[in-house]
Structure formats: C-alpha cells, structure tokens
Amino acid sequence: MNGRRRVMATVGILALGSLLAAGVLEARVQEATQPSVKPGPAAAPGQETSAAPRPAKERMAVYVLLAWVWFSIAVLLGVLRMRVREADRVHRMGLSRAAGKAPKGPGH
C-alpha cells in the first residue's frame, strides 16, 4: 500500500468513524423523550432571537449533514487530485498538442 492510499484510507476511516459517532448520538437523541420537535417560541419583545438553540433533533441532523458534506468533499478532492495529475501528465507529454495536430480521417 503506498503513502497516498494509506492517507486516503485513514481519511475514509476517520470520516466513517465520525459518521458512525454522529449516528449513535442521533439515535440517542431520537430515543430520548423530546419535549417538542417544533422550534421554541420567538423571543420576547426586546430580546435578541438567536439562531440557536434549535431543537436537538434538527441540530443533530445538521451536524450529520455537515459530516457527510465533508466526507463527500474529501472523496471529490481525491478524485479531482487524480484527474489533475493525469491532465498534468498529458500536458507534460504534449499529448494534447499532438492530438490537435493529428490528421483527420475521412469523413471529418
């Protein structure tokens, strides 16, 4: 296993671990009795309304979504890195220029 694969595997395991942990936490929240899934009442006049606290269930769902977003970003970055390396290699070899100059076959 080379270094790059090891790093990707570690990142994957960490991401999956965090997702699992988030899932366990969410399960606990769901099992606990919820006073109300609806947002709390708006702040009394003269008080600041803060974006948090939201209902615990919704908050946890957002954290899980955030973990998924970062996991997806990590995967996409891995794919993009491979594509960039391949494109750079093609550029270095001058294949893109050669392809442009290649004679066209009949019918083109």
Next chain:
Amino acid sequence: MNVVRAWIEERLGLRAVTAFLEKKEVPRHKHTFLYYTGSSILLFLGIQIFTGVLLAFYYQPTLAEANASVVRIMTEMPLGWLVRSVHSWSATFMIALVFVHLLGIAFTKAYRKPREATWLTGVLLMGLSLAFGFTGYLLPWDELSLAATKVGTNLPKALPVIGTWLTQVMRAGEDVTGDTLSRFFTVHVSVLPLAVLAILGMHLFLVQRHGMSVPLEEERRKVKGPVLPFWPNFAFREAGVWLVLLGLLLTIAVLSAPGIGPQADLMAPAPEGIQPEWYFLFMFQTLKLFPARVLGLNGELVAVLIMMAGMAALLLLPFIDNRPFERKGKVITLLAWAGLAYALGMSIWSLL
C-alpha cells in the same frame, strides 16, 4: 445524444466558446494562487443570489413585518436559519475575497496598460459589493441595523451643496423610516444585482480579452514561462478550491449562525455598541476619532473628503501609476501597504 448536441450547437454555436477554453492558458508562477480568487468570488456571488432568492420568498420589507419576517425565517421555515446564515457568511467570504483579489492585483501591478479598464470595472464591482453589504445590513430591521444605517446615511450630509440631498435620496426622506427600508430592499434585490451583472460581464470580457496578467518579475524574463491549460488542468484545481471553500462556508454557517436583535424602534435612543459590518469598521473608527474641527473646517467634512480622495485614488490607480514596466513604482507600493496597515489597525481598534 449526438442529435441533441448538434441541435444545440446549430442554434447556440457553443463550439466557439469551448474552442476558446481549450486554447486558454493560465500562467504558472508563485502568485498563481491569486487567479483562484476571481472565480471564488463568482462562486460566492452565485450562493448569494441563490440564498437571497430563497430569503426573498418570505421576507417582507415593511416597518411592521421586516423584523418579524426574519424571525419567522429563522424559527419557522425549515432550515431557514441556515439559509440566512449562509447568505450572511457568504457575503463576508465574498467581500474578504474581493479585498484579497484587489490587493493581489495592486501588489503585482496587474492594473497597468492595457488592463486599466479591467481595474476600473473591478473597483466598481468592489464598491457595489460594499453597497450590497450596506443595504443588506438594514433589512433585519433591528436596533443595531437601524442605528448603524442612521450613522452611515448621515455621512454624506457633511458634504457641501449635495450633501443634504444625497442623504435624503438614500433615506427616502429626512430620517431613516419604513420608506428607507423599502428603498434599501429595492436597491439590494434589483438595482445592485443588475448593476453587478452588467459590470461583471464587462469585467469578465476584459479579463478574457487581455488574458491573465503575469507579475512584473515574470514579465521581465522575456521568455514565456510555464503555463497550465485552462481546461482541464486549471479548471479541476479551481473546482478543488471551490469545494474546500464551500465546506468552510457551510461549517461556519452552521457553527456561528447570526441572530437578530429586537425590532427597531424609531423613537428609541441609539443603543450602545453600534457597529457596522467588519469591512466598514476602519471608516467608522476614523470618524469616531476625528476632531470636531480641523483647521477651522468641520471635522466630519474633512474625514469624508479624505475618504473620497482615497477612493478616487484607488479607482484611478492605473493612471497615477502608469510608469513603464521597467520601473516598479515603489512609492505606490509603500502607500498601498500603509493603507492596508491603517485599515487593519483601525478595524482592530474598533473591535477592542
């Protein structure tokens, strides 16, 4: 599939665009990272438009409903608080990137001939971005936004002849009222977006017309340096930067969603701790520190005139620093560093 492609090609002629992108090259040097800032600004502009439209579905720009409708967006709409937070944070990200983009261009002297018009449109776009921030700040209609808008719209009053008229135009009357709110909303959601799209179109056209500028030291070598094809080499790298920025934006938006203060009361005295958005802090602090009278003149007038001179100098920089490439214009660079240090110092002071 080919039939569909041919149908589209026959009508839109997109082949010319793709052929241009295939030929387009991006210079590769130690400042290449600055090229990512321009496209990242576009990304955040797109997010602003998307989240702005979502917010506009529920926002009501009236004296009685503005604050309540924002509270409703935050507490009753599914993920409304997140949409508002992303809108607010993406504005911050966008303006921060606009500053980085502008400073990068200023310090690499990329504004020189033949890119003067690109610089002019860029500075205008920065002004429009700040105008977006200024008009958007009032929309939640809470105590702080009302007080900050009163201070901001009072500023032009110090100008002779047109000052009072300008303030009245901004406020839609003598004072900040519900009319100001609906005027700011209209400007925020229709006038400014149209202006941005028009000037942005010109800016992008000019960037493509002149190609990407290379820093002075690269240009001096007289030999063409290494380049990256825009497609796919640079575009894939750019996509990576976008992904990371999107992740950061979403994380900050979730972890630090902005709240909203109590509804503004037009008769109430200004609350303590009035502060504008972070990008206006240095101006705010300068005004606070300026003495009432300077050399027999109104201190506020002197401060406003100095700021206007600074803005004019920034806009006309390519015509002030129009030396040939062999000379670096060290005084301008020194002044730019001094201006940056001043803005940062004043902003930090204001926060303390």
